Amino acid sequence: xxxxxxxxxxxxxxxxxxFSRIAIGFTALQIxxxxxxxxxxxxxxxxxxxxxxxxxxxxxxxTLLHDALQSLIQAFPFWESSGPIRIGRQxxxxxxxxxxxxxxxxxxxxxxxxxxxxVGMDTELDGETWLAAEARLLMGHAARMCADWxxxxxxxxxxxxxxxxxxxxxIALRARIGEANNCWSRGDFPAAKRILxxxxxxxxxxxxxxxxxxxxxxxxxxxxxxxxxRAVHLAFGLLSQLPNDDDMKYKVLVDLAxxxxxxxxxxxxxxxxxxxEMTAPEARVRRHARLNRFFLAAHHDDEATFxxxxxALASEPLTPRQQTQLALFTxxxxxxxxxxxxxxxxxxxxxxxxxxxxxxxxxxxxxxELEAINSARQESTIVAGAAGTQTPKKGSxxxxxxxxxxxxxxxxxPRVQHAAESLETMARELAxxxxxxSTTL
Amino acid sequence: MRYAVLLPPQAxxxxxxxxxxxxxxxxxxxxxxxxxxxxxxxxxxxxxxxALITPAIAQSVAANATEFPRAIVAYSSxxxxxxxxxxxxxxxxxxxxxxxxxxxxxxxxxxxxxLTPDSTLGTELMGLLESNLDRLxxxxxxxxxxxxxxxxxxxxxDAFAAAGAVARRSLDRNLAEAGFxxxxxxxxxxxxxSAYRAITTSRTSFGHIAMMLxxxxxxxxxxxxxxxxxxxASKLRADPLSCAEAARRLTLRLTTRDGATIRKRAKPSKVGxxxxxxxxxxxxxxxxxGGKTDVQPPQDNASGSK
Numbered sequence: 001x002x003x004x005x006x007x008x009x010x011x012x013x014x015x016x017x018x019f020s021r022i023a024i025g026f027t028a029l030q031i032x033x034x035x036x037x038x039x040x041x042x043x044x045x046x047x048x049x050x051x052x053x054x055x056x057x058x059x060x061x062x063t064l065l066h067d068a069l070q071s072l073i074q075a076f077p078f079w080e081s082s083g084p085i086r087i088g089r090q091x092x093x094x095x096x097x098x099x100x101x102x103x104x105x106x107x108x109x110x111x112x113x114x115x116x117x118x119v120g121m122d123t124e125l126d127g128e129t130w131l132a133a134e135a136r137l138l139m140g141h142a143a144r145m146c147a148d149w150x151x152x153x154x155x156x157x158x159x160x161x162x163x164x165x166x167x168x169x170x171i172a173l174r175a176r177i178g179e180a181n182n183c184w185s186r187g188d189f190p191a192a193k194r195i196l197x198x199x200x201x202x203x204x205x206x207x208x209x210x211x212x213x214x215x216x217x218x219x220x221x222x223x224x225x226x227x228x229x230r231a232v233h234l235a236f237g238l239l240s241q242l243p244n245d246d247d248m249k250y251k252v253l254v255d256l257a258x259x260x261x262x263x264x265x266x267x268x269x270x271x272x273x274x275x276x277e278m279t280a281p282e283a284r285v286r287r288h289a290r291l292n293r294f295f296l297a298a299h300h301d302d303e304a305t306f307x308x309x310x311x312a313l314a315s316e317p318l319t320p321r322q323q324t325q326l327a328l329f330t331x332x333x334x335x336x337x338x339x340x341x342x343x344x345x346x347x348x349x350x351x352x353x354x355x356x357x358x359x360x361x362x363x364x365x366x367x368x369e370l371e372a373i374n375s376a377r378q379e380s381t382i383v384a385g386a387a388g389t390q391t392p393k394k395g396s397x398x399x400x401x402x403x404x405x406x407x408x409x410x411x412x413x414p415r416v417q418h419a420a421e422s423l424e425t426m427a428r429e430l431a432x433x434x435x436x437x438s439t440t441l
Numbered sequence: 442m443r444y445a446v447l448l449p450p451q452a453x454x455x456x457x458x459x460x461x462x463x464x465x466x467x468x469x470x471x472x473x474x475x476x477x478x479x480x481x482x483x484x485x486x487x488x489x490x491x492a493l494i495t496p497a498i499a500q501s502v503a504a505n506a507t508e509f510p511r512a513i514v515a516y517s518s519x520x521x522x523x524x525x526x527x528x529x530x531x532x533x534x535x536x537x538x539x540x541x542x543x544x545x546x547x548x549x550x551x552x553x554x555x556l557t558p559d560s561t562l563g564t565e566l567m568g569l570l571e572s573n574l575d576r577l578x579x580x581x582x583x584x585x586x587x588x589x590x591x592x593x594x595x596x597x598x599d600a601f602a603a604a605g606a607v608a609r610r611s612l613d614r615n616l617a618e619a620g621f622x623x624x625x626x627x628x629x630x631x632x633x634x635s636a637y638r639a640i641t642t643s644r645t646s647f648g649h650i651a652m653m654l655x656x657x658x659x660x661x662x663x664x665x666x667x668x669x670x671x672x673x674a675s676k677l678r679a680d681p682l683s684c685a686e687a688a689r690r691l692t693l694r695l696t697t698r699d700g701a702t703i704r705k706r707a708k709p710s711k712v713g714x715x716x717x718x719x720x721x722x723x724x725x726x727x728x729x730x731g732g733k734t735d736v737q738p739p740q741d742n743a744s745g746s747k
Contacts, residue, residue: 081524081531087524087528091527094542101544124603127599127603127605129596134543206652207652
């Protein structure tokens with residue numbers, strides 16, 4: 001099963017880089033199979049591990065994939081570590097789960113799914129219930145991303161059972177959140193809300209630290225069902241409840257920015273992302289927030305902000321997907337500011353990167369952008385001199401007469417107004433004082 | 442409870458966020474501070490990143506843990522340096538291991554930090570169960586010894602069998618031959634040992650402890666405590682049993698059938714089958730066949746004290 005998923009990916013790889021990235025993982029899993037069956041033998045496995053070690057250098061450093069593969073090959077020699085606690089096995093299983101997560105973050109959900117499936121089976125056979133529950137939980141998510149709803153549902157249910165067995169009620173409740181996400185992904189909002197309400201009740205009673213996740217999932221459902229205001233309200237309310245949980249805090253802020261954008265407040269969304277940029281301890285999270293803010297700048301902000309962010313991102317070490325997104329968003333921004341030549345060059349770069357890294361959805365979007373630029377160029381030629389361009393005036397985003405720019409034009413409700421003011425103040429204070437968010441939120 | 446911590450900043454922040462107001466945290470700045478800490482025989486939990494110590498230091502920690510038993514939590518990423526020291530700690534100490542990088546790392550860490558085993562109780566229990574443990578095959582004996590020592594292990598008989606690399610039937614037969622009531626009761630006993638310190642010496646809520654043990658509610662925790670020790674959690678916290686007494690009661694429950702329960706629940710023709718235990722809602726089979734068939738009356742008033 002694992003081989004088929006990997007072999008399919010290898011067969012479909014169109015670039016050398018793509019092929020070698022998958023091949024390294026495939027080889028590592030073959031070594032894993034061999035070690036699992038015959039035990040670790042330095043004479044047999046050391047050479048292969050050394051080869052992988054040198055191949056890993058071809059993968060960008062500081063990426064999740066690089067780190068996960070490094071962990072995996074470092075854990076293999078400890079597989080047979082003696083003693084009643086099978087620390088080596090636990091380490092290998094953990095590294096495999098990290099590898100699956102890295103694949104997921106690169107959008108390789110199908111092979112991530114097969115890795116989780118393998119780990120799930122092996123950990124259960126080994127009596128490692130906690131790790132088995134983790135593997136099934138991740139598998140549920142990966143299968144959902146592949147739109148394999150049935151597998152996802154089964155995996156989540158098993159994760160729930162194993163989580164309860166292992167004393168990991170957090171895993172069990174997260175499995176329920178996963179099931180709710182499955183429901184709303186398929187349009188069944190009432191079922192999703194029902195599951196989440198029930199899960200929230202249980203989390204409140206027995207596992208309070210999962211409650212924010214449940215509430216955030218509820219906000220996601222509200223947003224997906226068009227109740228943007230409620231989504232913003234729920235997510236904003238969470239921020240005051242997360243003084244010590246950085247992971248969750250930044251997840252909430254990023255989701256809140258998405259909700260605010262959908263609500264029609266991109267400037268507040270940009271402020272929210274700016275908070276993440278200034279305070280997140282992990283460079284990866286900060287970079288992601290900046291890229292999202294760049295997207296907002298390209299579509300809603302003034303040219304100066306757009307150019308500043310573009311320059312800042314140009315010097316960042318970005319993943320292939322992020323590089324492609326940067327080129328695409330740059331093209332979109334240039335089109336909006338009527339700089340068609342620069343926009344065309346960026347769109348072509350985005351097409352080239354997307355094809356090189358086989359990011360087909362982005363390739364499609366980049367080609368569409370290229371067409372949009374050409375159309376806009378023709379239109380601007382026709383109307384030039386008559387109506388002028390529709391380039392927004394510099395500084396219009398911060399027009400003092402309009403406190404919050406709403407793209408929908410609707411009046412803000414008091415609670416969204418409150419959230420917007422708080423976020424703006426927070427971003428301003430952080431920008432001037434440079435203090436950490438943990439003391440602010 | 443006091444926690445002496447040798448961790449990199451990010452891991453330290455995570456430990457802080459998990460423990461919150463529940464504990465005193467002393468940060469050890471370097472390995473030298475760790476070595477000083479080791480020779481102070483205090484009741485505490487040592488939380489360290491094995492990647493920050495050399496195998497030689499890990500040996501010192503192990504040697505010291507024998508002299509001054511204490512709870513140890515090893516919290517690290519998966520790296521060669523960390524694993525070299527982890528293997529030593531795993532072989533010679535009752536350390537619990539939490540690897541970074543899984544989605545529920547926080548919950549795993551919480552369980553490891555809050556459910557730290559009481560080393561005195563573990564030692565007492567090992568002493569009382571020595572003859573039973575000696576009758577087990579070596580692999581299973583090592584596994585069970587580790588579970589008692591660490592207060593940690595598989596949560597179902599099936600997982601126990603898988604972890605011990607034996608068939609479920611063999612597990613039941615071996616345990617029965619060694620004088621244990623059933624795999625499930627052994628697991629329950631060990632589970633409660635891991636919570637003993639949290640119940641008796643911390644202010645952690647019983648609901649939280651029950652949740653970390655994998656029970657559905659505090660009521661289930663109380664039911665298990667009454668079955669095993671004859672006291673509810675609140676009574677145990679208000680008036681803790683001595684470790685020796687707790688170990689004696691646990692040993693009795695682990696090795697003596699509850700005849701009253703069996704008579705009440707089982708048909709006469711099935712008396713020999715160990716399915717008399719109640720209250721558990723865990724997945725997995727019941728006690729299985731092959732247990733001792735002699736039905737003894739309860740030898741203490743534990744189950745009737747509520």
